[in-house]
């Protein structure tokens with residue numbers, strides 16, 4: 001069973017890909033695959049028809065009886081023959097239909113007779129084949145000559161040099177021609193299919209023409225006003241590059257957008273282009289680098305060339321960190337390719353003057369791993385941090401995304417914003433989308449608050465999972481979740497418990513969902529301990545009720561350990577170790593993961609003391625959880641029973657079942673929402 005905290009925020013299924021037709025969805029200017037196949041089929045057909053018309057000898061010969069052959073010679077319809085042993089091949093002056101159609105019909109009638117061989121379907125042919133009779137037909141030669149039949153040593157099926165060439169290579173030539181045409185087409189459209197076949201060195205940059213794609217403006221970007229304000233100047237510059245450089249000042253060349261996934265970096269870059277009315281060339285850095293060495297650099301060159309042709313313009317490089325990692329720090333393999341690509345970017349950025357009116361925007365969520373050379377003046381010397389939105393920001397972002405969604409009267413974006421701490425802009429868009437789908441499925445005219453809340457639950461906790469649990473398992477899970485929930489009510493400073501369920505969701509078999517009333521930025525030690533006590537509540541309840549342990553607490557243990565370790569190593573909350581930094585600062589953009597190349601900066605002796613301190617915190621919290629649950633055993637049992645009967649309980653129901661008041665407040669109330677399972 002699993003415990004979830006709001007940060008790291010859950011990732012929506014497709015965080016970055018706008019759905020087709022959404023603002024910012026790339027224009028669909030590549031050939032759709034179906035059309036490609038159609039063209040291919042047409043090419044093959046043309047090939048076939050050409051062969052048919054110009055090389056009738058290519059026909060498969062009809063086999064005719066010797067007598068029919070002689071009749072045709074007598075009629076003067078046989079143009080030439082070629083004999084090879086007793087097989088005689090030849091061609092007619094005008095095509096012959098064989099077997100004659102009438103005979104075909106008779107044969108069809110005869111087919112009812114059992115054992116009758118199926119007749120050959122009658123068809124018209126220019127070439128034929130016949131077998132000479134075993135007895136010698138004297139005078140055949142004279143007969144043929146008399147009827148001007150050309151007797152040759154060469155089979156009519158053998159073709160001239162050109163014929164052979166066309167037959168052997170025709171289809172291949174056509175295919176090549178076809179691909180070449182496709183490639184030209186794709187190249188004209190700036191990348192696409194051809195690019196992957198021939199133009200490997202071409203950038204696959206997508207160009208968004210602001211007239212063609214739906215134009216993105218600053219109106220579409222909400223909740224990140226600071227970042228927006230910093231980019232206003234860039235828009236100004238793009239509108240009139242001359243204005244800035246007239247007095248000899250250098251305009252910015254590169255701006256690095258730094259922020260967690262889904263905070264709207266791409267959107268912001270598009271909006272800058274949209275506001276300035278300039279073309280937007282976008283490419284993900286990961287796309288630069290392929291298996292073939294040198295390709296990345298060529299693509300970079302191509303990307304900048306394209307932008308230069310359309311200047312003023314914006315170049316947007318997403319996921320810069322995937323090539324911008326400090327050189328020499330790269331993983332094995334592909335290192336030199338990444339280096340080359342990176343060097344090419346640096347060269348290009350040094351190469352263009354700011355007068356050209358090209359601005360390179362790049363996005364990353366790991367600024368600390370970037371090569372220092374990228375951050376030097378004249379390159380990405382401006383940094384704009386794009387933060388996760390606060391409550392007001394979330395409300396504004398929701399406002400942007402519900403523009404085209406009809407809302408029911410009871411829908412409250414403010415309330416929704418309050419319930420979604422830690423969610424990014426992309427998450428919020430996803431939330432609105434899910435809610436709209438849900439409302440549509442429920443056949444409502446507008447989206448109600450309940451739809452939003454259900455969608456939120458699905459996004460945060462994962463979709464419900466239809467697995468069949470045994471009664472014993474359900475009882476265990478009910479007991480475990482009740483343990484979390486009761487502690488959420490009785491531990492001072494715990495976040496309010498919003499929901500408890502024993503319906504399996506996502507990875508979890510059951511979930512206790514807690515969330516704070518406000519966004520939190522600073523966490524008191526007492527709050528962190530309260531949180532660990534709550535995390536351990538599931539296992540402790542099982543210990544009290546059953547006296548045995550299960551694997552269900554794995555996730556709880558993981559999270560509790562991480563939190564306790566951070567208290568000791570980063571936040572100086574251990575008296576034994578004091579205010580010493582024992583772990584590198586975690587990048588807020590790495591979602592809590594350690595920065596690249598982090599080393600352990602202390603002795604083995606200290607490591608042992610850290611472990612002891614962490615175990616000490618967990619031990620204390622375990623004791624506290626046990627004490628509190630013993631004290632509230634009656635409420636624990638009541639809640640577990642109610643859960644077994646009703647599966648899901650909301651805040652009000654939990655309070656009424658247990659008869660407990662909400663958790664008493666701590667001096668100041670701390671952190672984002674959490675869900676424990």
Ligand SMILES: Nc1ncnc2c1ncn2[C@@H]1O[C@H](COP(=O)(O)OP(=O)(O)OP(=O)(O)O)[C@@H](O)[C@H]1O
Pocket residue numbers: 015016018024220221222223224259260261262263264265266267268318363365397400424425426427429
């Ligand atoms: N501040 C915002 N205002 C309005 N919509 C937003 C905002 N932030 C994100 N979105 C929505 O989320 C979508 C995805 O965001 P976007 O791709 O810009 O995020 P990102 O920061 O570039 O993410 P990543 O780092 O994963 O590339 C946007 O197209 C937009 O619909």
Ligand SMILES: [Zn+2]
Pocket residue numbers: 001002003480484538539552553556676677
């Ligand atoms: Zn749990």
